[in-house]
Amino acid sequence: MKEKKSAKVTHQQHLNDHLSPFKFTRLLDPEASWDKDQLGDVLHWIRQVVGLVCGLLWGAIPVVGGIWIFIFLAMSTGIVYGYYARILKIDEEEFGGHGALLQEGLFASVTLFLLAWILVYSLAHF
Secondary structure, eight states: OOOHHHHHHHHHOOOOOOOOOOGGGGGTTTTOOOOOOHHHHHHHHHHHHHHHHHHHHHTTOOOOOOOHHHHHHHHHHHHHHIIIISSOOOOGGGTTTHHHHHHTTTTHHHHHHHHHHHHHHHHHHO
């Protein structure tokens, strides 16, 4: 009976190791080690969330004008820079410099931002 139980525990540990979920506590840990792909993915998805939230919010409020695109770009860039420079405290030169990190996910987030802004504004106010 003990052998079956230990085999079951070992099998469960193997599954946990193989399919371990991403730990969200790692996102705020400055001591965590990052490779270029992992950090790029995190920065990309942060930008996507910011783009979606800003697009939905600005479409619902309703704001118009090109200045809001530049405000979004400044906010998005500031959030990404603050995240990797202040929270994670990484050496940006290991990941290709500020330009590479600040550009990660930029164009996709601008597209998502504009899509959400235009859709919500058009559906809610026309």
